[in-house]
Amino acid sequence: DCFCTSRTQVESLRPEKQSETSTHQNLVDEPTLSLLPPSTRASEVICSTNVSHYELQVEIGRGFDNLTSVHLARHTPTGTLVTVKITNLENCTEERLKALQKAVILSHFFRHPNITTYWTVFTVGSWLWVISPFMAYGSASQLLRTYFPEGMSETLIRNILFGAVRGLNYLHQNGCIHRSIKASHILISGDGLVTLSGLSHLHSLVKHGQKHRAVYDFPQFSTSVQPWLSPELLRQDLHGYNVKSDIYSVGITACELASGQVPFQDMHRTQMLLQKLKGPPYSPLDISIFPQSESRMKNSRSGVDSGIGESVHVSSGTRTVNSDRLQTPPSKTFSPAFLSLVQLCLQQDPEKSKQFIIPCFLQTDEGRKPEFNTFTVASCLSQAINSTTSSVTLD
Structure with a gap:
């Protein structure tokens, strides 16, 4: 059973594409939270919930008190490198489950270039998969x-x-x-x-x-x-x-x-x-x-x-x-x-x-x-x- 929290595309904000005036305005007056759907004019965003579309390359880390494994993966239909976080929900306490749920929901609503984006979130059995952009550094x-x-x-x-x-x-x-x-x-x-x-x-x-x-x-x-x-x-x-x-x-x-x-x-x-x-x-x-x-x-x-x-x-x-x-x-x-x-x-x-x-x-x-x-x-x-x-x- 799989589900995706969002299938809409989010426009990437790049400071170098803004004018000097708009950049200054962006820094002083930060955007406020909006619950409206993100813009659909953006570049490619991976929203596939088919687990076979992700080829895990290597585990690059652990997180969430070692409950989550972080992988570099390739989205095979497009060849795009992505980050995949996999968590076994059966090993999580109720408090941890609430924390995961909160992070997933809030990441969908927050839209700011300096806040990490979750492209897709779905479950495969008791495993939670979170797909996000690959951060090369x-x-x-x-x-x-x-x-x-x-x-x-x-x-x-x-x-x-x-x-x-x-x-x-x-x-x-x-x-x-x-x-x-x-x-x-x-x-x-x-x-x-x-x-x-x-x-x-x-x-x-x-x-x-x-x-x-x-x-x-x-x-x-x-x-x-x-x-x-x-x-x-x-x-x-x-x-x-x-x-x-x-x-x-x-x-x-x-x-x-x-x-x-x-x-x-x-x-x-x-x-x-x-x-x-x-x-x-x-x-x-x-x-x-x-x-x-x-x-x-x-x-x-x-x-x-x-x-x-x-x-x-x-x-x-x-x-x-x-x-x-x-x-x-x-x-x-x-x-x-x-x-x-x-x-x-x-x-x-x-x-x-x-x-x-x-x-x-x-x-x-x-x-x-x-x-x-x-x-x-x-x-x-x-x-x-x-x-x-x-x-x-x-x-």
């Missing part, structure tokens, strides 16, 4: 493991976060909290388009037609996602939390991209919470919040992402970074503006961070064309990857 966490074990350059980080924050701002404008911002949920296409995934943890502030200022929903988050969560979400007190908690996660993700490591990954939950609540704002250069080098090498070699979502294994045929580079990371510097931006995301007053961080990423100077675009991301990645091949060995 994979996730940002995969890039860290494979090419940037000591972290990315500031230019590349800012461009990647720009796309992720655009998608996040769209969710916030529609009253939704993502609750799982992390490098493994930031996907990058071959042409440099950055999209935000991991919608299974998303929660809406709108209930019974009214938008609430705070929510008190505290699901049983996996311990692997806790390093990215904000103090107000981890506290689980009567104050609740809102969309501003995502801004804290953006700051942690910036540290992750800058250092190649996940902050607080080896800390006990209580110690982590105390450090987040009482500790001073930290930066990507603070070594006290990162795992020790031995743990770091283990994580980098394994190719297994620590979080939930579109994490990707590094298969035996891909390039891996020489372990000597992991033991002796070079000194790294970041601009004062970037460090201040990260610290602002991580400060205790979420009001200030929310008021500053979104405009900082999304607004432009007076009439100036935004410097961030998909070409810049692809160009930065291509140059960075090419520059690292001299110090990379093949398995």
Whole structure:
């Protein structure tokens, strides 16, 4: 028994095809949620629910607490490469089933170039198949493991976060909290388009037609996602939390991209919470919040992402970074503006961070064309990857 959530085509929005004026308007005034059917003027979208039309090539990752396998596949009728996520529903708890259902429904309604699109969703027996566009560069966490074990350059980080924050701002404008911002949920296409995934943890502030200022929903988050969560979400007190908690996660993700490591990954939950609540704002250069080098090498070699979502294994045929580079990371510097931006995301007053961080990423100077675009991301990645091949060995 198969079913498809949508057979309509969605037009792909490309910033390079817009005028300077329309691009500026797009960045400042993000589109709001619309429940109308997507445009049908788009290019090819794969909507086949025939399982025989998909030729699985290789498993490229695991997600959803290891319940979902992620595959690179080919749609045989068209030859199009796609990503296929397969989940055995019989192994999912009721809470997990609700999370999957929510992600599928919301992905159908959200239409934004920086939000991951589900082309087709259907079941084959007890197996859920989700078909989505193939993101050639994979996730940002995969890039860290494979090419940037000591972290990315500031230019590349800012461009990647720009796309992720655009998608996040769209969710916030529609009253939704993502609750799982992390490098493994930031996907990058071959042409440099950055999209935000991991919608299974998303929660809406709108209930019974009214938008609430705070929510008190505290699901049983996996311990692997806790390093990215904000103090107000981890506290689980009567104050609740809102969309501003995502801004804290953006700051942690910036540290992750800058250092190649996940902050607080080896800390006990209580110690982590105390450090987040009482500790001073930290930066990507603070070594006290990162795992020790031995743990770091283990994580980098394994190719297994620590979080939930579109994490990707590094298969035996891909390039891996020489372990000597992991033991002796070079000194790294970041601009004062970037460090201040990260610290602002991580400060205790979420009001200030929310008021500053979104405009900082999304607004432009007076009439100036935004410097961030998909070409810049692809160009930065291509140059960075090419520059690292001299110090990379093949398995």
